[in-house]
Amino acid sequence: MARYDHIADVLRQRICGGELAVGALIPSADQIAREFGVGRDTALKAVKILRNEGLLVIGRDCNIRVERRAVPAVEAPGNVVEAGPASVVRARMPTPRERDELGLPDGVPVLVVRTGDVEEVHPAAGTAVRWPRSGD
Structure with a gap:
């Protein structure tokens, strides 16, 4: 598993587990890089994965916050x-x-x-x- 995938998994668990609540600021790329002992680019790739999943969003203040994307309702289970x-x-x-x-x-x-x-x-x-x- 790539390091950025591992970091994304850990951050995803923190978000889904409620440790990082909706609206909360996530640590900076530099802080994430230090925590996981990786380069800043690796930390940014992990953040990008979570942004693509709709878990993170860049706010008007340019800070990255936890976001919850609505999932379309399904009428009948398949x-x-x-x-x-x-x-x-x-x-x-x-x-x-x-x-x-x-x-x-x-x-x-x-x-x-x-x-x-x-x-x-x-x-x-x-x-x-x-x-x-x-x-x-």
Whole structure:
């Protein structure tokens, strides 16, 4: 994995996990470069990835802030994922590799369904998750 992809993944997790809230300023490219021990250009590539995903935006003050892009609503799911009683589902932005593999446009999140040691990644738009009803 390229260093800028790793940095983008870490920043994406901070954003999706709420550590960097919507509207918050992100660290400067120089600060990111120091934190990860990389050059400024590598840090800028990571920021560009997140801007392309719609997670970051350049404000009028030229600072880069966390942004949340709306995902178009889908009337009916095209994919229904069956989850077990012990399944855990979380939403996050896809990695560049996942976006390519799933053919997703920028800004569309994925659902990660984890059951035991098995993890499945599905596009969030058009996917529904079904859990067994209590008592089933």
